[in-house]
Amino acid sequence: MKNITKLGAVSALSLIIGASAAFAENIKIAFIDPLSGPFASTGTNGLHQFEFAADYMVNQNGGVLGGTNFEVLGFDNKISPKESLIQLQVAIDQGVRFIVQGNSSGVANALTEAVDKHNRRNPDSRVLFLNYAAVDPALTNDKCNFWHFRFDAHADMKMDAVTDSIAEDTSIKNVYLIGQDYSFGKAVAAAANKYIGEKRPDITIVGDELHPIGKVKDFTPYSRKIVNAETDAVITGNWGADMLGLGKSIIENGYTGPIYTYYAAGSGITAAFGDSGKGIVRLVGEGQVNPPPSDEAAAYYTAFKAKYPDGNVDQTRISNTIGMLAQAIEAAGTADDVVAVANALEGMEYDTIWGGKVMMRPNDHQAIQDLHIFEHTNEGIDFPYDNSEYGVRVIKTIEMASADIETTCEMKRP
Amino acid sequence: MDLILVNLIDGLVTGLLLFMLSAGLTLIFSMMGVLNFAHASFYMLGAYFAYSISLALGFWMGLLIAPLIVGVAGAMVERYGLRRVHQYGHVPELIFTFGLALLIEELVQFIWGKNQMPYDVPDILNFTAFAISGNSIPAYKIFMIFISVAIFIGLLYVLTKTRVGMIIQAALSYPRTVEALGHNVPLIFMGVFGVGTALAGVAGVIAGPVLGTFPGMAFVLGSIVFVTIVIGGLGSLWGALVASLLIGWITTFAKSYNIEMENVLNAIGIATPENMDENMFRDFWSLTSPQIADILPYILMVLILIFRPAGLFGKRTQ
Numbered sequence: 119m120k121n122i123t124k125l126g127a128v129s130a131l132s133l134i135i136g137a138s139a140a141f142a143e144n145i146k147i148a149f150i151d152p153l154s155g156p157f158a159s160t161g162t163n164g165l166h167q168f169e170f171a172a173d174y175m176v177n178q179n180g181g182v183l184g185g186t187n188f189e190v191l192g193f194d195n196k197i198s199p200k201e202s203l204i205q206l207q208v209a210i211d212q213g214v215r216f217i218v219q220g221n222s223s224g225v226a227n228a229l230t231e232a233v234d235k236h237n238r239r240n241p242d243s244r245v246l247f248l249n250y251a252a253v254d255p256a257l258t259n260d261k262c263n264f265w266h267f268r269f270d271a272h273a274d275m276k277m278d279a280v281t282d283s284i285a286e287d288t289s290i291k292n293v294y295l296i297g298q299d300y301s302f303g304k305a306v307a308a309a310a311n312k313y314i315g316e317k318r319p320d321i322t323i324v325g326d327e328l329h330p331i332g333k334v335k336d337f338t339p340y341s342r343k344i345v346n347a348e349t350d351a352v353i354t355g356n357w358g359a360d361m362l363g364l365g366k367s368i369i370e371n372g373y374t375g376p377i378y379t380y381y382a383a384g385s386g387i388t389a390a391f392g393d394s395g396k397g398i399v400r401l402v403g404e405g406q407v408n409p410p411p412s413d414e415a416a417a418y419y420t421a422f423k424a425k426y427p428d429g430n431v432d433q434t435r436i437s438n439t440i441g442m443l444a445q446a447i448e449a450a451g452t453a454d455d456v457v458a459v460a461n462a463l464e465g466m467e468y469d470t471i472w473g474g475k476v477m478m479r480p481n482d483h484q485a486i487q488d489l490h491i492f493e494h495t496n497e498g499i500d501f502p503y504d505n506s507e508y509g510v511r512v513i514k515t516i517e518m519a520s521a522d523i524e525t526t527c528e529m530k531r532p
Numbered sequence: 533m534d535l536i537l538v539n540l541i542d543g544l545v546t547g548l549l550l551f552m553l554s555a556g557l558t559l560i561f562s563m564m565g566v567l568n569f570a571h572a573s574f575y576m577l578g579a580y581f582a583y584s585i586s587l588a589l590g591f592w593m594g595l596l597i598a599p600l601i602v603g604v605a606g607a608m609v610e611r612y613g614l615r616r617v618h619q620y621g622h623v624p625e626l627i628f629t630f631g632l633a634l635l636i637e638e639l640v641q642f643i644w645g646k647n648q649m650p651y652d653v654p655d656i657l658n659f660t661a662f663a664i665s666g667n668s669i670p671a672y673k674i675f676m677i678f679i680s681v682a683i684f685i686g687l688l689y690v691l692t693k694t695r696v697g698m699i700i701q702a703a704l705s706y707p708r709t710v711e712a713l714g715h716n717v718p719l720i721f722m723g724v725f726g727v728g729t730a731l732a733g734v735a736g737v738i739a740g741p742v743l744g745t746f747p748g749m750a751f752v753l754g755s756i757v758f759v760t761i762v763i764g765g766l767g768s769l770w771g772a773l774v775a776s777l778l779i780g781w782i783t784t785f786a787k788s789y790n791i792e793m794e795n796v797l798n799a800i801g802i803a804t805p806e807n808m809d810e811n812m813f814r815d816f817w818s819l820t821s822p823q824i825a826d827i828l829p830y831i832l833m834v835l836i837l838i839f840r841p842a843g844l845f846g847k848r849t850q
Binding site: 154155156157158159162163299327328329330332333334335336338339340342343345346359362363366370371372385386387389390392428504506 | 535538539542545546637641645646647648649650652660663666667668670742743744746747748751752753756783784785787788790820822823825826827
């Protein structure tokens with residue numbers, strides 16, 4: 119079985135290499151994320167959003183540096199850190215200088231280490247790691263390095279926003295924490311414990327547990343415990359199939375309070391929650407879609423839907439990533455010297471079409487931006503997800519959230 | 533104590549669902565002597581077909597038609613695929629089914645995309661059947677239990693009480709003798725393969741709305757089905773039933789109760805080390821049962837293979 123899997127992986131790999139050895143002049147961006155397996159939908163939607171953002175924001179406006187286009191290449195890492203390192207090497211060998219990845223902090227931790235090592239050993243082919251969704255705080259704290267930039271708010275910052283919202287709601291007395299058993303799930307639980315303790319010491323954490331990631335077939339036993347704990351709110355960092363499975367199961371088994379979470383929209387999840395999740399599922403994130411914050415945002419969304427009728431713009435930070443990279447390359451005047459590009463990215467203040475600013479904090483390469491609490495609903499939705507009538511609407515905004523959050527990062531610059 | 537009853541019901545649902553998959557797989561194994569790697573893929577096909585049919589004709593027609601389509605597809609695979617590969621031995625058969633599993637997954641992604649499908653419980657079953665001290669038992673779960681129990685009884689009746697069943701059983705053990713008596717053994721094989729995959733299809737139809745209909749659904753369930761039939765004993769229907777229920781209950785209870793490894797180790801007389809931070813077994817000591825619930829069936833399988841290699845109900849061959 120193992121050997122057969124390997125055989126399959128090798129043949130798939132050789133196909134990828136064969137398919138993408140063309141076009142030399144474009145600025146290549148390697149997208150290393152799961153494009154097969156249980157998290158394939160999350161990864162594929164991310165890839166589409168990157169391809170669209172590169173095309174719409176850069177290539178259709180004449181490219182960067184007077185006519186050079188962006189080209190996004192998809193690499194399937196099967197959500198495995200080991201596979202990601204292989205794909206990273208393949209990407210570097212193909213002349214890629216910019217790596218984007220987001221799904222799983224486990225992968226991001228492996229990649230950021232590998233990129234750091236690679237850049238130290240090969241000053242001629244250095245790469246930048248643009249992290250658009252892996253939110254383990256360690257990536258911009260203990261494990262930070264000069265080559266890594268994070269465009270998403272990290273788990274602690276998001277939890278800061280979530281707990282702001284919970285702290286305002288005096289009817290919440292009990293909170294249940296549940297998450298996937300890996301670095302990110304643990305970070306979410308730790309942050310929730312910390313912030314709730316600070317902001318509302320009267321709230322009891324009635325449950326705090328982890329389940330295996332991507333392996334649970336039926337969440338019923340977990341939701342039984344949650345319902346029995348008589349909790350007023352559930353906080354989870356789950357994503358992909360784990361989010362939908364957990365959420366649906368909790369609601370099905372009689373829970374009616376809010377579920378605060380990070381990733382419960384798009385990729386089929388919104389449509390699958392449908393009516394059952396209305397008023398229950400609440401998300402924290404950047405980038406307001408409903409109501410649309412600007413005409414540009416509405417135009418962007420409409421153009422995206424024209425190209426991908428089945429897709430969603432559920433990760434607006436992807437367009438920020440492409441936009442900021444393009445601006446940094448213009449400012450640096452080169453796409454080959456990634457040190458110059460990184461220096462231009464540091465401290466950049468970027469006006470995003472999704473409202474507000476994105477500031478790349480120089481000391482830890484963490485983006486600071488507005489965070490919102492969204493609600494899953496079918497009321498007041500201009501841009502629904504998954505071709506359903508449901509979408510997410512802003513119910514609370516925290517401007518430049520956690521802008522002064524502490525960091526332990528001691529960055530070594532080249 | 534009410535929670536125990538609730539967990540028994542939940543475990544029963546999980547176990548019976550697993551049984552519908554493993555019943556077909558174990559029959560196919562005892563027939564052809566080959567593990568059908570693509571079995572869980574037929575389960576996935578069942579869910580997707582039923583979803584598409586339910587859009588046009590409603591859930592119930594999906595429940596009726598989708599397993600038939602899956603069964604016919606399975607029979608075709610046997611007739612035009614496996615039967616040809618059969619003459620080259622078991623390894624090519626194994627590789628054939630493995631390739632088929634990959635092919636079906638790609639095909640599903642190609643046709644339906646990679647997103648979750650909004651395949652939902654039908655409205656008529658979307659209510660709470662009853663509640664045990666605040667734990668609601670959805671009517672759909674009761675429905676799942678009835679369907680799977682009905683299928684088990686039907687299967688058992690056909691296999692043990694009817695003439696067809698007798699010929700099947702005979703063909704499983706002595707195909708050449710049965711053939712010499714004038715029965716069409718290849719047809720029987722094709723029929724059993726078709727029925728086995730149709731069962732997997734039924735499982736997919738009724739599991740799709742609760743466990744999610746997405747391209748990874750076969751992968752998530754695939755390995756545990758093999759574990760089930762190994763524990764139950766390859767080729768034994770009763771074994772498949774007992775092993776499925778056992779796995780259903782073990783995983784459900786392990787997830788429902790936070791049993792900590794520290795307490796277990798203390799109970800068998802191993803004291804907690806004083807300085808946990810520097811202990812090399814720190815992670816092991818801090819394990820809880822929900823974290824390892826999904827590995828427990830695999831541990832059980834290893835134990836069974838060591839102490840009773842033929843499985844719980846298996847007859848030792850050779």
